[in-house]
Amino acid sequence: MPRLTPSFLRRAEKINPLLPLLLRACRDLRSAQNELRWLTEYARGCNSGAHPRWKPLLLDLCKHRSQGVPLQYLLGSEYFGELEIRCGPGVLIPRQETASSVSYLASRLRQGDFGDLNLNRLRVIDVCTGTGCIPLLLHRLLSRCCHDSSSLRLLGVDVSPIALHYATLNRQLLLDSLLDESRTMAPLRLDGIISSLLSMSFIQADVLPSSVQSQRSTIPQLLPALRHLGEPSWDVLISNPPYISSRAFATTTSRSVRKFEPRVALVPSTTNTCFRSKPELREYLHHVNQGVAKLEEGDLFYPRLLDLADEMSVKVCLFEVADLSQASRVSLLIRSREKWKSVEMWRDEPTLPPDGDGQEPKGSFRVLGRGCGRSVVCWR
Ligand SMILES: C[S@@+](CC[C@H](N)C(=O)[O-])C[C@H]1O[C@@H](n2cnc3c(N)ncnc32)[C@H](O)[C@@H]1O
Structure with missing residues (x-):
């Protein structure tokens, strides 16, 4: 990481005295200026009863940012698709x-690429x-292209x-914005979209x-929780599980992520599970490997998710992974189960043409898109 020289910091300070604080977190002037704009808009927006003066709030936010607190936590949100x-x-x-993976999954579902759904x-x-x-x-992307999405x-x-607190809050905010939208959209069409959002739930x-x-x-x-809900079967299972080994967590993640x-x-936690000791975990992974996938500590969730997919009669799975190596291990595991007709690996941008670097199929699996290995998709 380039060092911030005193003359560079003085130059930034002349533009705005808060920029040197932000530069500690984002290192280049352009990003620091963007962050300052967003934080200022946010602080001004909070200029109500609880925060009658926005400038002290802005200073406080910049101080937290200089300590590495993620901008998204300070602003309270992040964009995800639209x-x-x-x-x-x-x-x-x-x-x-x-x-990107979720959007691409929605487009493939709409094209009917995964069989009779x-x-x-x-x-x-x-x-x-x-x-x-x-x-x-996914609700946003699918509900608007259904005839009647009320049963989605x-x-x-x-x-x-x-x-679960955030998931429920996000669903409620989306519901509020849909109700606003209903003033301009045909009510009948929106009825289905709203009722499928109302039926969306989150459970622990x-x-x-x-x-x-x-x-x-x-x-x-x-x-047991699904049986209790009376909903044991599902068509599509998606999961972005914790998939980083404790060693990779310590050595490859950024300080901000770690802290x-x-x-x-991020890291599969074995506390309270039946794999509490390392030997128990290793024995389990060895057992599910079936001699082909050579699973590692960070892969712990995938065999479990595949077992659950069988129990729930799932027809399509999308699993997020860390990179192409993990994608290969997970794909081999899926193939070894002999229950899935097709397996694909998707990179970060699955819709972009390959950039010519390492795009050959991995162990005869189809690899789509550009960037790092990001997901494994399989269907029956
Ligand atoms: C990588 S995050 C994914 C969050 C979200 N799906 C996303 O893509 O931003 C993994 C999530 O798994 C949850 N988790 C960890 N261990 C779990 C377990 N044993 N059972 C259920 N959820 C778990 C964590 O609380 C965390 O929210």
Whole structure:
């Protein structure tokens, strides 16, 4: 990272005395100026009863930013596709690459590429939902192209109460904005869109099997929770699970991610699960490997998600992954199960043509798009 020289900081200070603070976090002048504009707009917007003077608030925000607090936590939201999603400490900030995968999934669903699925009655479960950004974007993209979207059903699941708080809030804000929109759109068409959003729900459940000791935990396991809801079967399973090993977390993530984003969203946590010790975890991964996939610690959720997909009669799965290596391991695992007709790997921008670098199929799997390996998709 380039060092900030005193003369550069003095130059920035002459433009605006707050810029040197922001430069500590974003390093180049252009980004610092953009952030200052957004933070100023935000602070002015808070200029109400609780914050009668916006300037002290702006100074406070810039100080937090200089300590590395993510801009999205300070502004309270991030864009995800065309949606503005609320987020804050304790929940993962939605990423644009995830939105690209979800948008591409929606376009392939609309084209009917995954076999015989009725979009009007599609049932989608998002496991590890965080802010709820995935089901909310998918609802946005699918509900407007359905004849009658009132039977479209989406469910988000997460173990974290903070995530569920944000997911529920985001659904409510989207509902409010749809009701505003209903003044300009044909009411009948919007009725279906609103009723499918009203039926979208978020529940607390644990995806990993719990240990005998923690079976009295108040957090239910996913399958019993779905049976309790009376909804054991789903058509599409999406998941952006924690997928970074503890070692990669310590060595490859940025300081801001490590310090401010929730570790439980990034690294598979084995606390309270039946894989509490490293040998137990290794033995489980060895057992599910079936000699082909050579799974690693960060891959823990994928075999479990595939088991759940079978139990829920899921027809299409989309799993987010860290890179092409993890995509290859997950694809091999899927193929070894002999239950899926097709498997594809998608890069960050699945709709862009390949840039000619390393685009050859990986182990005979089709790889689409440009950028880093981002998702694995399979269908029956
Ligand atoms: C990588 S984040 C994804 C959040 C969101 N889907 C997104 O794309 O921004 C993973 C999420 O998994 C949740 N999670 C972690 N362990 C879990 C478990 N055992 N069962 C259910 N959810 C879990 C975390 O709370 C976190 O919200």
